[in-house]
Structures are given as C-alpha cells and as structure tokens.
Amino acid sequence: MNKTLIVIALLIAQFTFSQDFKFGKVSKAELEEKQHPIEPNANAAILYKNQDISFVYEQGAGFEQENLIHERIKIYNKDGYDYATKRIKLYNESLTTKDNLKGLKAYTYTLEKGKIVKTKLKSDAIFDEENNKYWKTTKLTMPNIQDGCIVEFKYIVKSTLLSIDDILFQKAIPINKFDFKVATPEYYKYKAMSNLKATYIPEFTVDKMYKKVMFKYTEAANSNKAVTRGTYGGEASRSETYTNEIDVAFNVITSNLENIPALKEEILVDNLSNYQARLKMELESINYPNQPVKRYASSWDEVAKTIYKSDDFGEQLSKNNYFKKDLDAILQGLNTPEEKIITIFNYVKSKVKWNNLYGYYTDLGVSKAYKEGSGNVADINLMLVAMLRHSGVEANPVLVSTKSNGIPLTATKKGFNYVIAAIELPEGIVLLDASSTYATANILPKHILNWQGRMIREDNSSTWVSLQPQQISKQISFLNATISEDLSITGKVREQLTSHLALSHRQEFNNKKDEVLIRDIEEGKGDLVVSGLEVKAAKQLLKPILISYEYNLQNGIEEIADKLYFSSLLFFTPEENLFKQETREYPIDFSYPVSQKYVINIKIPEGYEIESFPENEKFLFNGNDGVFTYLLNHKDNLLQITTNLDINKTIILPQDYLEFKKFFDLVVKKQTEQIVLKKM
C-alpha cells in the first residue's frame, strides 16, 4: 500500500469515528460532504442504517414481530432525490393478521447560511394506499429536498406474522454503516442463511440472551393464527391457559458493517437479486414447552415433505374423481406409455389455461381449475401428475424456482415458487410443463431454466433434478443468391429451428399474421423484400419449425470502380457485437446451448470473377465452450460459404467475460468480411 492510500484510509476511518448516529444528531460535516468518499459517482448514500428485529410478547396474542428501521440518507444530487421518497409495504389481510406501522418520524436536514435546518415530515405528505386484498402501502415523501441534504427516517413495523422478510444488506447506493440485530425467542427456530453468491458477504455474530417474559400460554398448539403471509395456514385449537414469568432465551444474530459497496446493475443478468447481499430467515419449527414440535423446514428433504403434506399439494395429487370419466374415455385404446404421456400432456394443455400466476400450491384447487378451465402453475401441473399416475405412468412433481425468484441455494420454502411434472424413464428423465402452451417434453419455458429442481416421489423421498437443457437448440439457414445485372440479389431462404429456438419462435409468432414475421425478417435490413413466406410445423410441437421465403435485395452490393463488394452472409451479416461493456460484474446467462449455422450459395454474375475472399478460419472460446468456423469454397461461378457458431456453455462467468467479448469481436469481424468480384 502506498502512502496516499494509507492517508485516505485514515481519513475515512477518522470520518466514521466522528459521527453520531443517534436519531436527529446530524452533523454539519455530514451536510457539507459533496460526494461519497469511496464511490464518488453515487447519487446518494446511506450514512447509517439500523435494523432491529425483535419479538415482543403481547398478552392474549402471543409473540409479535417488531421490525425497527432507522435510516440516515445523504442525497448528493438531483438523481438521488428518489431516496427522499419511501414506500413501506404492509400486509393487511385481516384485523388479526396484519402489519402495523408505528412511531414514524422523519426529518430533512439542510444547511442554510451555515446553520443546520430541520424540516419535519407532516401527516399531509403521508399517504396510505390499498393495493389489493392482502397488501397496502404507506407512501411518504420528504419536504425541502436540496442537493446535499440529509433525510432521516425511523419507524417500526409491528406484525402478527412470524415470517421475517429478507434482510437486504446491499442497495443501489453505498451504505457507510449498518448495525443489524435480530433476536428470536427460543420457541421459534429460524434458519438464517446469507446469500453466498453475492459479491459482498456480511459477517454475522451469533449469540444468546435471556429476557423475562410474563407468559400466558395454552396447553395445545398455539397455531391459532396464520404464521406467515398466506402460505402456511393454521388450525384452530382451544385449551386451558396459564400465566407464568419465565426467562425466555433469545437467539441473537448481529452484524456491524462498514462501507458496503453499492450493488451495480448490468444487462443480461439472470436476476440481479441473486447477487445482492442478504440474509434469509426461514421459520423451521415452532416448539412450545410441553407441546409437540411443529416443523416447517430444515433441509431440502424437509422442505419437500412439508410442501407435499399440504392440502394444496399432496392432496391435490391424490384426487382423481373430477377427471376420471373424461380421461378414461380419451385413453381408450392407447397402450404404450409414450402415447399416454403425449395424449395426457396435450389434454391438460387444452383443458386448463395458465392464469399467469406462479406457485407450487394450487390456487383454485385441481378440480375447480379443471372445471373452470384456468388455473395457476400448480393447478395445472399437479393435475398433470395426477392424470399420468392414474394412467399408470410413474410421474412426480418437481419443485422449481423461476429465474425471477433466484436460484434455490438454501433449504427454504421460499426457495421455490413453481412446480412441473417429471417422468423417470429408463432413457432418462422427462420434464413437462403444461402451463406453457408451446413447451414440450424437456423443452421448458425459459423462465424456469434455473439450475435444478426438487423432485418428490410418492413415498415422500426427494431428489435433485437438473433443469439445464442438455439438448442443443439449432438454427440452420440455407440461403441461395443470384446476382443480376443491375446488382440486385434474389434467392430463396430455408430455415430450420429446433428445441428452445423453436419454442421461442412459436411463443412470439404463432398467434400473429405472416406479415408480422415478414416485417421482423425485413427490419433493419435495408431494402430487403420478402415474399412467399411459408412456415411449416408451427403447431406440430414435436417437429422443428421450417421457415422458407423468397427475397429480393436491392442494395446488397456496393460497386466501386468496376469492382463488386459484399459481405459473405449478405443480409444475415451482423452489424455489431452485442457485448460492448468493458467488464462484467455478474455472469451472462444464455439459458440453453445454441448452434447457429449458415450455408450460403452465391452465383456470380456473368462477366465477373473472384478477386479476393475471406480466409477459412476457426475461433475457440475457453476450450470448446464457444466454437466458430468459417469455410468458403468456390467452383466455377459458384461460391459456398458455411459458418457455424456454437455456444455450448450457458453461463459465462465474469472472469471469462473479456475473452468471450474478444471471441465475439472476432466472429462479428469475420462475418462482415467482404468478398470482392472484378470484371473479367
């Protein structure tokens, strides 16, 4: 470390020690600060945050959760003004199952003529909005916001629910100091897990403390209230109660952090929150004295079991009365498992449509969904499993986490939000998602191609299944071109798309008219005119899609001093390298392996001969993770160019990004190289 760095480090240390983080004790030095000392680009910074989650015993109601938040935020410039507005989401299901906002106080601090001026947030700038049946939001925006000002909030969210929201340790702006504490009573066992994929990982201290509590509890189960937001449910019970003063042990997790870097945004990331520093607290069990332990989850196996036991999951699988008659009629005469699988899969797809809701628990319940013709993912896919089982096919549900839900890293129920069906065949596992119209066996929609899912068998045992597509999705395009005397190019294109490329084509174009696809082909390709478009097998999901059309291209060739110049892929030539960033923080996610092949046949016009053409070449990225080949042959007046681009790896890590960008630069450069013809 050189001297300047030491000095800066000392200054920063000095700076943090001199601050007072009691509410209201904003200093002149803090107000005078013009930019963040470590991240000068920051528009705002959290100077201090304190979050304290505790459980307070309320007579007659049991333990209630109190989440205290105190934040002091420095706003450097106008782009940071958004941090003067706060939206606090509150659960609001019923009088007994809800969150309450308490003790809100907030001030803006500004420096006017060298003096600190405090402006209070008044009730006329606080708004309550009911979002829907379950949620409301308290919105507030601070008065007197100026460049350089500081806003400070303090409030408590009191909740009758036991589920603890994820604690976020990283924001889009830097956090200078963060004091965190969560204390949970011994009766509630939470599993705490830090996000290990984050670029910043906080350190935690685990401890125990004791507190006297005037305790009034019942003999039987306490679960007379919903434990968490609409998922666990609960059963009623009635028993004798008694009161006692007890030393209750609390499990305490604390963290005192400094200089947490801002979370940086980037394109093509599967889900940014996968990389955000956070602590998840999952309720594992409730264990009151003299009562049986109520388990929620502790291992993936437990999670799977807990979910399976629920009425909205396991029981839904065992129902078959609602479809029995219809299905038996349809299955009549079918013998092989393959026939049955295809028939049932298509039947479910046609019978019940997805209502755009995720979930591994049914929304309406399978029989109602069957009757009404729509349902959530679980309604549809649990029905699929039940029907397959009924037909004698061994099928099982697979719990899945969508990309937006993040990768299931830690054993929690929140780790999943989706369910699909799996069939174990000797040749391997077949995954099915009947909620997606165009999905087929093992070709799942992109939003669930997220690492692995947990398959639960009928005997309640569970195991991981990979969701990563093994099959390579292919695009093969054949293009014939004839150059006429006026230098226009005409010809025919035949294109084949398989697997996921076919799926995404069907999703995008199957409901649309030909002219939409024509416009998509012509877009950005100058004066390309497409005619005679034919799309085959758009609805035969097991076949590749075949697209063919004729084209005419007026300005595809440039004539300079009697020579003709054109790039060998003609209108398929890429204009630019999509990867422009110089570095990358998070991996690139391609979802599935892809192979893209062009075969171009060009007929040279009368009176011309080849003067020069690009050399044959092959580029590799990271062994065989990326392969590109360029091959040109010519015979008489015929030119044949074949290019092949294979991306075999679906995740490109940040440390490999520069190599990958270079590989793509070479590919684009090669594909734009020119062929030169001269007059004979």
Next chain:
Amino acid sequence: MISRQFLLIFFFIISVFSIQSQDENLLKYKTIPFALKENANAVIRSEIIHFEIKDYDQMVYTNKRIVTILNKEGDSKQSAFQHYDKNTSIKRLEARIYNAQGEEIKKIKEKDFLDVSAVSGGTLYSDNRVKYLKYTPTSYPYTIKFETEVVYKSTAFLYGWRPIEGFYASTENAEYKITNLSDAKVRIQTLNFESYNINKKSEYHFIAENLKAIKSESYSPSFKTYAPYLKATLTDFNMEGVRGVNNNWQDFGKWMYDELITGTEALPQTVKDEIRQKTALATSDREKAKIVYAYMQNKTRYISVQVGIGGWKPMLAKDVDRLGYGDCKALTNYTKSLLTEVGVVSYYTVVHGDYDIIDIDKDFSSLQGNHVILSIPDEEDYVWLECTSQTSPFAYNANFTDDRDVLVVTPEGGKIVHTKVYTADENTTENKAKIQLEATGDITAQVEIISKGARYSHHYYLENELEKDQKLHYKESFNTVNNLEILSVTFNNNKEDIVFKEKLDVKAKKYASKLGERILLKPNVFIMEEYVPPRYKNRKLPFQISRGKVNISTFEIELPNTLQVEALQDSVTISNKFGDYHFSIIQKDENTLLFNRKFKLKKGDYTKEEYKAFRDFLLLVAKHDKSKIVLKSN
C-alpha cells in the same frame, strides 16, 4: 406529470361499454361479418353507451358492451373495468363470458372484480381507484358481455365516444346517446364521422355500424386525426362541489382561473423578500423570469400527488415552498406566484404534453390536456416554462410541449395559443472529427458533437450519466464501429444559448478491413444511421414527420504514407419534399480526405401514396451512408 383526468381518458380509449339485452347472435363467433375480422384482434359486437344528465351535479352513465376476442393480442380489449372515486358510486358492475358457440361459461359479479389503486408508476398518490376483471381465456375466440351503471356527482368530464376503439379492433354495432333532463346545456363535437358509417339519430344520439379495423403503421399521425371521435361536455357543471360554466374557452378558462387558481398564490413574507432581493438588479422582465426560474428549479422537485378538485386544482404555493415539491400544477403555480411578486405577468397554461404533437382542441372547450406549463407574454410572443424539470434551460420546451395549441388561463378568461415551433434549421447536430487511419486499418479520432434546438435534449442528459453508461451510449450510437474504445469524454453544456457540446477521443482496432493489398474504409464513421421504417404492401394511413432536423458531418481523414486512394465515391445530392441529402468525399491532398454529409428532414404531413417515396429516400440515404472507399498499399 400526467393528471388523473388524463388517466380516465386514456383508459377510456382502450375501453368503452354498453346497454340492454341483445340478440343472442351477437354472442356467437360465427355471426361476425367477414370484413370485420380482417386485421382485427377483437370485434365490438355491440356497445351501448348512455349518459343521463339529471342535473348539473348528477349524471348516470350506463354501458353495455359485447366484445368477441379473436386471439391473445385482443385480450386487452376485454376492457371490463370501471374507475371510481369518492364522487362516483358504482350501481351495477357485471360481466359474463361466453364460448365461441355463445354458451355462457362464467359470470362475474361486482365483488369478484379486482379493486386496486389506479395510479401509474409516476404518481406517488391518487385517490382514484379502479375495479377490473382479470379473466384468463381458456380458448379463442370468446365473448365478454360487460355491463356497468355508475352515478357521478362530478359532471365536468363526460366520456367521449370512439366508435373505433383503437388499432386492430373492428365495430359491428355501437351506439352513443345523451339524455339531458337538466337545465344545463350539452355541447358535442364530432370528428371524422363523414368517412365512416355513422348515423345521427337525433342531436345527441349516434349509431355506428360495421366499421373495419385499422392497422397501425409507422409514422402515422395521432389516431384522433383520422378515426371517428365524439367529444361531449356540459355548459353548466359540477366539479367536486364547485359549480362551473363552460360555453367556450373564454369562460371555461375564466372559471379555471377563479376557482382553481385564485387564492392559491400567497407566499410567506420571507420568500417574497428573498425573491425581490434576488431580482432587484434585473433590468428586464425576461431577466427577472430567468432568476425566478432558476430559484424554483433549485428549490423544488417533481412529485405527483393527485388530490383536491378532480386532480385539477394546484397545491397552495406556500405549501410548495414549505415542502419543496409538487406536481406540474403546483410547481407552475408556485413559479407564477413568485413572478407575480416581482411584477412579471405569467399564465397558468394547460397542455397535452407528449413527444407526439397533440393539440388542445381550439374549437371545443372541455377538460383536455394532461399537463401544465407556464407562459410569460414576451412582446408579440410567449416564453414557455417547463416547471417540472430541475435541469431544463430557461424557455426550453422542445419534444414535449412544443408546436401545439394550448390553453392559456388568464384572469380575463382562457385563450388558445400555439407554442414555440422548433424548426428543422434550429434542430441541428453537427459532428466534426479528425480521423487518423493506420496501415493496419486501426483508427484514432477526435470527435466533436454539437447539438441545438430539439436535438439538445437528446444529448444533454449524458452529462449526468455514469462514465460507464456514457461509454456505452457512444458504443451504441456508433454501433457499426466494432472494437470502439472511448478514451476520454468531456462536455460543455451552455444553458444560456442552449447548445450542448461533446468532445471525445476514441480509437478502434481494425476499423477498416484489409483485403490483401487493399483497405476498405467506410468514411461515414461517427453518425447514427437513419432508421428506415417498415415496408407496407398497401399502406392505409397518411404519415407525418412531426419535427424537422438537420445533421451536418465533416470528417477529415488522415491517411498513412503507405496507402493511396484507389477509388472514391462520386458525390451525391438528393433533394425532395421530405428533405435533402448530400454526400461527398474528396482528396484534399496526398494524405488527407475530406468527408462531408448533410441530411435534412423536413416537418410535414403527407398522404399514404407518398410513403413509398419517403421510404425510398431513406433507403437511398442508408445506402450512401454505408458506402466505402478503397485504398491501396504503395
């Protein structure tokens, strides 16, 4: 920036409603006339809208609507929803779903509609709410019958009528009727009815039949300019307890001034003293206004809160001063109060803010617009101030409120004025560059970009971007230069003259491609290519270029000694009614080439027949922009 009334209008555009029990045939798919299926994602089978005006402060609105949705794209035309607030009571709300054969498959009662806040992302709070139906179709086509009956106490705003709801929707039968039982007079205005099959049954009763779907096309002017549209308003109305008159813009404007503005302008004494002191030395009204504008920009920020009279009354000026924020109405009114204090006359001005040019209809006074700005009379003309921006230069209103009719609210009443037009010759971008080419094909360059007029706001925001994003911006702007490296960027934002300058040092490896002995170079390096809109086999709509612009590029290209010119392109000059294009490359001396390009696009309205010529012009420009020169090794 968008007011609540605008949201109502907006939702109305994508919706609309109907009455009485109809022929069962309308519930069946197969009875749709063939011509109505063409280009349609949904067919409005029948829609009966009825307003019954009981008094100046009470009206009943009913709608019975039957719509057949043909495919997934048409789902948005379900339009089964009803907005409401504390002055609205919903008496009836019901929907039924039918399959293709017209058999009922589902019935949805009022309590089963989702009830949510009707705010958009940009608004912090509004007390307007909406009940809507979220139905997942199990197959297509399907039909929805939707019925609603609503009683309004506020009568300032009457839904108009769009016999054709929007793109890709046809109408089999639609009816609009106003029954007026009150003393208040109803005024209506119809637009473009003559070109469509619409019959007038009586003064306030219209029936439309068999209107075909309209397909959206690039560059077309706003839908209202060619589709049928009816506007309606009451001459004597109630807006949340405040009575008003609206016979014309003059008295409607007067009402706005008296009821919405008057009494909101008082400022604390300290602020009055401060602003007087700050402007004490200013010698002209313009100079004072500039000081006041800067003062307001520094002190406030934009936060949208829509409460108070229908979302139309501005917050008190003294509250804006205390809180340091407000929406467009509040910030405009605050600025106006400050100007009044220093003796400068200014007017609260209602406008339809949008990148597209949308007028306040000068011939029909009613609640229109979605935004408010401030106008200051300046000799024969006006200065227009956008009060919701903290960074906009003084008197700059391009791209959002320019070139359109607006309502200026004066103490004497309202009047319609046209805002500043930014002409093609004002909207310039100049790209200058010195480019050094090496024998390897690598280039280094010093680039300068100067933008003015409407182009200014397409560039000046860059100043506040992160360095990483600035670099990405240039890589995307000059996307045909692969391997572009941005070495340095500096900006000069001259807010006084509204000129933004960008200076870049860049390099790109292997920009020019080598072909054996030769090097192929595209001299048009640092220009964003012109977008060529899609081809239409048979265009149906006219088109519009809403703002003109000029782009001038001069590049000096320095060649290495080892290369000499083999072939240069001939210069090109094209001139037509859409614009001008000039391209030339000349050899200045042994080692220097001079590249000049000028592209001018003229503002204008054109017929559909002219579209092909316009597209051909842009194609030709794109072709020449891509042309290359050939250099040869010595």
